[in-house]
Amino acid sequence: MKSERVPAAERLLDLVIALSHTRHRMTKSDIRRQVNGYADAVSDESFDRMFERDKDQLRGLGIPIVTLTDSAHEDDVGYRIDMTEYSLPPVNFTPAEVGVLSLAAQVWQDSSFATQSQRGLTKLRAVSDLSDPAEHTGLALRVRGPDAAFGDLLDAITDRIAVQFTYRAANTGATGERTVEPWRLVARDRGWYLIGFDRLRQAQRSYRLSRIIGTVHRVGTPGQVQIPQTIEPQPVPTTEVVLALTPERASALRARSEPANHLGAPADRDVVRLEVTEVGRLAEEIAGYGEHVLVLEPAELRSAVLRRLRAAQSWGEI
Structure with a gap:
């Protein structure tokens, strides 16, 4: 019974692993014998075409495959990946940058990439200096699914x-x-x-x-509604909100706001303004940031945030 052919993506990955772990180099015969997928080649010419195509594709992706020859036998050509060019530099992130990555990871929370994104974020936090989970309070994006209707x-x-x-x-x-x-x-x-x-x-x-x-x-019945070819956008009433943020915190709010001035703002805070259509929903988001976001205007939003914080406090005392 004939075995199934190895997918090209799997063969490329195995080739990268082999060339990055070889002690010196791998000749074509080594690659054909040891790397999963090249046994599918029915002839030497077929293998050569397959390997050259794979090599060019990997180089096109930025993987530095170098060609080496034996000092005694110049026709004995080998290959390996230059790990000095392939290795990534040390990973260092500021609190604000880790916050943005947290937001990006949360965007995928309801998709097939949820596990991978959270795993990647955990690794990034592990190599940063931000070991205290409280450092990220409020940075996770609250992504709501579609409304019931x-x-x-x-x-x-x-x-x-x-x-x-x-x-x-x-x-x-x-x-x-x-x-x-x-x-x-x-x-x-x-x-x-x-x-x-x-x-x-x-x-x-x-x-x-x-x-x-x-x-x-x-x-009524289907087909009765006539949808216009062009629909004029209708203005939606908005409320101006002014907030005082702890430096390098509340990245989601910063991303959709602009710098502002306010006489009553604490000197050690960044003041921003934004226009919103739903004060209640913004109150839920702001409450998640705790002490890192102060509502300066309007009073109704400040009251809504305080109600939520007091409710959360009362739950903690039960």
């Missing part, structure tokens, strides 16, 4: 059918029924919005999915 609304847009749902208004907090012809789902300020035609108001409206209460119901 996302799937139903996306299906409704695909089927071109109207929907009905209960909605909590941002400005008053009042709830009411909305009947909407859904047009598009867009991401803004770390949240999802539905853009569509409100049948009661007879106008285009935007709805933040996190304010939809309960189940989204279909109204």
Whole structure:
């Protein structure tokens, strides 16, 4: 029974391992005999083509394969990887850089790369001077999955059918029924919005999915909704937020803010400002940073953060 051919990627990896661990060099005959995958070559010419192709591919990836000849037999050619050129320099990161890497790793938390990203982050922390886990408080990105209504609304847009749902208004907090012809789902300020035609108001409206209460119901039959070719973006009310940050902390907030000035800010803090559409969600994020983020403006956000911190403290006292 004929054995299965070794995948090219596996053969390349085995070749890198062999050439990086050889004491001096490996000749072509050594490579053909010892490296997994080259036994698949049916002739000397086939092996030569395979090896030359692999060698060129590895060099193209930046792997320094050097050619060596024997001093007594110049036609006896060998190969190895120059480890002085291939080795990476010592890894050193500042607290802010480790924070950014933490954010990147958390982005993959719900994907097939979750294990690998967390393992890599653990290794980076191990070779840095940041051994105290508290150093990273609040640096992990809080990535929310799609809101509960996302799937139903996306299906409704695909089927071109109207929907009905209960909605909590941002400005008053009042709830009411909305009947909407859904047009598009867009991401803004770390949240999802539905853009569509409100049948009661007879106008285009935007709805933040996190304010939809309960189940989204279909109204009518598929194919009735006509989606415009061009949809004018609708302005979303925002709130200006001013924060005082501990130096080199709260990387996620820094990334989407800009420097600012504030008379009441502590001298040892960095002051930043940003525009947000959902104060409540920002309060959840800020509370995770603990003492490293102070809310200077607005007062409603400061109160929301304090409520969450006091609730967390009370849980710790139980």
